């Protein structure tokens with residue numbers, strides 16, 4: 001290990017900052033499987049989420065048409081949650 | 097309540113007096129009717145928190161809608177766009193509250209985050225497999241230590257170990273959710289490239305840690 005890393009580690013220990021757990025390292029590694037270059041950002045997903053949800057509900061193959069948006073919602077827990085919530089709201093108001 | 101087209105929503109909300117008041121009242125009702133669906137994964141409408149959260153979120157959403165109306169591009173129904181804003185507002189608030197409550201509990205329950213890798217103490221694993229896991233973990237640890245910046249490490253720990261919402265982690269890092277995602281994406285990309293360079297295969301690593 002390089003000196004810089006050892007120094008940082010010592011500093012973290014002195015400050016009482018938490019280290020990564022083994023479980024967390026494994027989770028991190030498993031997230032690498034679907035990591036790709038040029039992922040889109042939360043803002044890009046948010047900007048289009050309403051249109052994307054409507055297309056999805058009208059039966060368009062949005063996964064194929066907008067693969068990067070679909071990918072982000074799988075990688076980013078919060079964007080995925082918000083999108084699924086939007087689908088529930090739209091489906092709910094259609095049912096009424 | 098009369099159905100409005102997108103243009104009617106924009107002109108009514110942009111008007112003055114009664115037209116505007118009616119439109120705001122109608123929009124308020126639309127937001128309130130949507131929130132039980134939006135929150136159904138986390139809160140039941142009969143829970144004590146529900147009413148106050150709904151009230152707060154509806155108020156805040158209306159303000160945001162009036163403020164951001166000019167940015168609406170008409171690529172969806174106006175009401176879908178409004179629901180999107182309501183959901184972002186509601187979930188941000190809900191996550192913050194949940195995290196605050198759970199971190200208070202944790203402070204009482206356990207002050208320290210376990211450093212010892214529990215994964216190595218799986219009793220169903222043979223000594224050879226256990227040694228393999230230990231070796232693998234050390235290699236991963238080194239890769240992570242060498243590749244991640246201090247900022248990336250802090251962000252990862254806040255989100256995964258401490259279960260902090262992105263907005264809260266972003267606030268502590270003096271940034272925003274969008275930039276935080278980019279920071280983490282850069283971290284994942286770096287790690288992925290380094291794993292390739294080290295001849296570490298993601299599947300192989302995960303295979304070694306599969307729960308028996």
Ligand SMILES: [Zn+2]
Nearest residue numbers: 042076079277
């Ligand atoms: Zn996101």
